[in-house]
Amino acid sequence: MSRILVTGGAGYIGSHTAHVLMEHGFDVVVADDLSRGHRHNVAPERLHVVSMQDTAALTELMTTGRVEAVIHFAAYIAVGESTREPELYFNNNLSGSLSLLTAMQRAGVKRLVFSSTAAVYGNPMSVPISEDAPFAPVSPYGESKVMVEKVLRWLSDLRGLKSVCLRYFNACGADPAAGLGEEHDPETHLIPLLLRAIRAGTPITIFGDDYDTPDGTCIRDYIHVRDLAEAHVLALESLLSGGESDVFNVGTGSGYSVMEVLRTVEKIVGKRVPYTVGARREGDPPVLVANPDRLQRSLGWSPRSSSLETIVRSAWEFEQKRAAAG
Ligand code: UFG
Numbered sequence: 564m565s566r567i568l569v570t571g572g573a574g575y576i577g578s579h580t581a582h583v584l585m586e587h588g589f590d591v592v593v594a595d596d597l598s599r600g601h602r603h604n605v606a607p608e609r610l611h612v613v614s615m616q617d618t619a620a621l622t623e624l625m626t627t628g629r630v631e632a633v634i635h636f637a638a639y640i641a642v643g644e645s646t647r648e649p650e651l652y653f654n655n656n657l658s659g660s661l662s663l664l665t666a667m668q669r670a671g672v673k674r675l676v677f678s679s680t681a682a683v684y685g686n687p688m689s690v691p692i693s694e695d696a697p698f699a700p701v702s703p704y705g706e707s708k709v710m711v712e713k714v715l716r717w718l719s720d721l722r723g724l725k726s727v728c729l730r731y732f733n734a735c736g737a738d739p740a741a742g743l744g745e746e747h748d749p750e751t752h753l754i755p756l757l758l759r760a761i762r763a764g765t766p767i768t769i770f771g772d773d774y775d776t777p778d779g780t781c782i783r784d785y786i787h788v789r790d791l792a793e794a795h796v797l798a799l800e801s802l803l804s805g806g807e808s809d810v811f812n813v814g815t816g817s818g819y820s821v822m823e824v825l826r827t828v829e830k831i832v833g834k835r836v837p838y839t840v841g842a843r844r845e846g847d848p849p850v851l852v853a854n855p856d857r858l859q860r861s862l863g864w865s866p867r868s869s870s871l872e873t874i875v876r877s878a879w880e881f882e883q884k885r886a887a888a889g
Contacts, residue, residue, distance in 0.1 A: 565803060566590040566629055568672075570615060570663060571636030573600025575745050576678065576734055576788055580634060581605065582741050583792035584799075592628055594621065595637065601746060615659030621666035632674035632803060634795055635663060638707070641751055642682065642846055645704035656707035664714065668722060674802040675726040676795050677715060679708045681784075681812070681851055683730060690818075691854035694730070694810050701846050712810070719808040727798035727806075732784035732814030732853045734791055736874040737881035744881030753821060754785075754875060757828045757836050758882045764837060769821055771843035780821035782850040784814035787868040787877070797862040809861065814853025815869045824871065831875045 567584055571577040572593030577600070581591045593605045596614045613620045615637050624630070638656040639645070645652040660677075667675065682705030684696050700706045718724040735754045737744030745755045760767040772779035794813045801809075819827075825836050858864045868874070 564588060564590045565631045566592060567799065568592050568594060568625060568628070568630045568633045569636065570594045570633065571600060571638065571678070573597060573602060573604045573610065574636055575747065576731070576791060577634075577636035578604035578743050579738055579788045580636070580792040580795045581609075582738065582743060583789065583796055587796050592624065592630065594624060599639065599748075604743060615655070616662050618662045618666045618669075621663055622669045625666060625670035625672050630670070630672055632676070632799055633663070633667060633672060634676040634678075634799065635660065636678045638678065640704065642702045642704045643751065643844070645702050645707070646846070649703040652703045652707050656704070657710050660711045661714065664718060664724070667724065673722075673724050674799070675715070675724060676798045676802070677711060677726055677728045679712055679728040679730045679810075680705065681730055681732045681814070681853065683709045683712065686848045687851065690850050691816055691852045692812065693854045694812055694857055715808070725802050725806065725808050727802060727808065728810045729791075729794055729798060730810065730812050731791060732786050732812070732851060734788050735785050736787035736789065736868065736877045738789060739877060739880040739884055742884070744878065744885065746885070753824055754828070754878050755882065757825055758832070758879055760836050760838065761828070761832055761834050762882070762886060766837040766839045768839055768841040769825075770841060770847060772822075772840045773843075774849040776820055776849055778820050778822045781847055782818040782820050782852065784816070784818050784852045785824070785869065785871060785874055786814050786866065787874050789868050790866040793867075794858060794862070794864050797864050801862055811858040811861070812853040812855050813858060814855050815866045816853055816855050818850060818852040819871055824875075827871045827875050828879075831872060831879055
């Protein structure tokens with residue numbers, strides 16, 4: 564049974580991926596400093612509370628644990644926060660990754676799946692976006708991911724460290740049966756905020772309805788976190804069977820506007836979402852939709868749970884559980 568180190572495995576996408584890896588028969592160890600992740604997302608015997616900056620501890624963990632490959636999620640993810648605290652983002656996301664890569668080199672671990680983002684494209688020239696679109700990040704968050712992707716290209720050639728970078732579009736949804744879902748603090752993502760607006764009765768602000776889109780609100784490519792997790796497993800299996808370094812978008816290829824998501828939430832929950840329309844949020848491109856052909860062709864991936872209704876239903880179930888648990 565291959566043992567896989569999942570960094571950031573107490574976070575949202577990391578915990579879902581760790582769960583799906585175990586369903587596929589992998590043995591999983593998690594390294595997470597719990598600065599943003601949650602202890603309750605990981606079985607205690609699998610969790611190592613360690614900072615990505617602690618190269619020695621990571622080296623030891625991989626060496627004694629006989630780790631065969633790493634999936635690296637540990638990073639801060641809030642675009643807005645990254646523009647206010649750029650040092651924090653470069654320090655955590657870039658220098659934390661460099662420390663991990665040094666530890667991998669020392670431990671002789673040569674396979675990595677890296678959690679990247681559509682934010683590497685910034686405001687795309689055209690949609691759907693293919694992987695060969697240029698890097699043009701518009702936030703320190705996006706830039707920090709570009710930097711790590713570039714480091715990985717060098718290490719693939721110079722060190723034989725084979726990596727797959729997965730550029731996520733809008734991760735969402737939950738796995739309520741596994742007790743996993745979105746619990747960011749503060750929450751900034753659309754679907755959990757729409758659900759909480761209904762529960763709390765306090766309006767959500769729609770960030771602009773004057774974009775050049777059919778209903779004036781931004782369009783995004785929403786991908787169920789379980790489908791995202793499956794993409795990681797396929798990327799990992801490809802690397803473990805000798806596959807080369809590569810980069811893939813992970814999205815469905817279909818876009819939905821903020822108002823379409825809001826209406827779907829109303830339909831699933833059976834209640835109106837209280838909302839007001841506010842100003843545009845800085846850095847929001849009008850339309851972000853993936854061209855996912857490469858991932859489908861190369862790794863045989865296809866989204867199974869990413870209809871908007873399935874996404875919202877799973878998120879709503881999780882939100883109700885979370886609220887009931889206090
Ligand atoms: N939105 C609102 N009101 C809110 C929250 C969001 O109108 O209170 C809108 C946003 O303006 C956007 C859409 O809902 O149009 C989705 O916003 P999210 O914050 O849920 O997601 P983003 O598209 O901003 O961000 C996602 C990831 C980032 C990643 C980015 C890539 O969460 O990590 O896609 O561009 F960087």
